[in-house]
Amino acid sequence: MTAELATSRLLPRRFGLHKPRLHVHEGDLARADAILLRATYCDPQANAALVGDKRLLFSASGRSFITYAAKGRTWLALGAPVGQAEEALALAQRFISLAHKRRAKPAFYGVGPAFDPIAEALNLTRVKTGERAILDLTHFSLEGKQRQVIRTHRNRHIKNQFSVRIEGPGAVRANLARLQQISDQWLSHQVGGEKGFGLGRFDVHYIDRLPLATVRAADGHIVAFACLWPTADKSRLGVDLMRYGSDAPNGVMDYLFAELFLWAKAQGFQAFDLNTSPLAGVEPCSSSPVVTNLAKLMFEHGEKLYNFQGVRRFKNKFHPEWEDVYLAAPKGVSHFVALARATLLINRPM
Known part of the structure; x- marks a missing residue:
């Protein structure tokens, strides 16, 4: 990563x-x-x-x-x-x-x-x-029975040569067509379409201002992504858009979140905000x-x-x-x- x-x-x-x-x-x-x-x-x-x-x-x-x-x-x-x-x-x-x-x-x-x-x-x-939903990262780990499911999904994705890449703002445009395709595929199966007010939407002028996390296959093909909401004091890291494509493997979002939790903890964030x-x-x-x-x-x-x-x-x-x-x-x-x-x-x- x-x-x-x-x-x-x-x-x-x-x-x-x-x-x-x-x-x-x-x-x-x-x-x-x-x-x-x-x-x-x-x-x-x-x-x-x-x-x-x-x-x-x-x-x-x-x-x-x-x-x-x-x-x-x-x-x-x-x-x-x-x-x-x-x-x-x-x-x-x-x-x-x-x-x-x-x-x-x-x-x-x-x-x-x-x-x-x-x-x-x-x-x-x-x-x-x-x-x-707030996940305390100060003592977080993937060990133990509680984390068995996401640990299993993470291990399987790593074995199948998937990886998570986290990039700063400005990374969206280089992969805009693929990210738009994933978003459209995801929205086609959701209730009510895009939201607003307290939730973001797939708009390049918005998401390109945020850090971007992508799940990629061994050849670099993107199968899922999430936009991150950081706080300056690192008290919490949040997540907004979370979307996966029709070709994404089962459990891909569990894998993505497992990697995000570990990365956020390593970066010094105290908690992960899974939003309301x-x-x-x-x-x-x-x-x-x-x-x-x-x-x-x-x-x-x-x-x-x-x-x-x-x-x-x-x-x-x-x-x-x-x-x-x-x-x-x-x-x-x-x-x-x-x-x-x-x-x-x-x-x-x-």
Whole structure:
């Protein structure tokens, strides 16, 4: 496995490819990218700001940002502020104030425990909307009964001369045609097609900004890939697009993840973020019975919209810890409306 993450993550090279309609100027995406490179307050999900389908609100210093989307009168921030820890609270307050000034309803979608002090300081109410799978890498190994399945898949792929290559941003364009083919093949078997908002999509102008992991046969033929979401402080490494082609061998994603876990640990990352399982673990509660009952119902019966239970099962095989994820909003903002609009943004990319 090779590692080439030193490549600059700033604006990708231009090859005259058609650019999608963005909600932010490309220069602002470059600013956000630079902030991500030195952020002290950040989680892997923040890399989704680089998709370009959301707006950006920068702090006065220009060292932090909030990424958000407007749906109806709802302003949905994706996660917590990103950048410098000492600016997070003031930027969250500014976002809320600006939304109120525009007569919009602000909310923070997909926030975890690290957001709790901000939520308490701003008197935000929280409703659980899912769980995030976190694998502790500090003592991780492939030994033991728990890891037998992925260890078996890894050993078989190595025996069959497959390898994983990890390259820095800018690696996508050299293999664009093949990666696009894999993505199309994978999407043809998925529920609902490409997603948005908190998830990336196959867009060269987005994925070329990220580190890329590919699984290759002995002759260099790519059979699977994943885009990586690093954090500057190496607290966590996340993953976004994970796709394999029709000619990929059985167990290829288990092999890819085994190699990613080992590589991330060797690079000094403390944990691997397998991203959120939406609506997982949500139980009815008295503080917001409508929202939590709807969430539970969608998780159990909403397979035509999103493969909720399949995503949970896949991540569970790696035996992660599950971290609660919330929707947080000021009093007077309907969690039901905010969650419904977040669902629309995710499943109907703009």
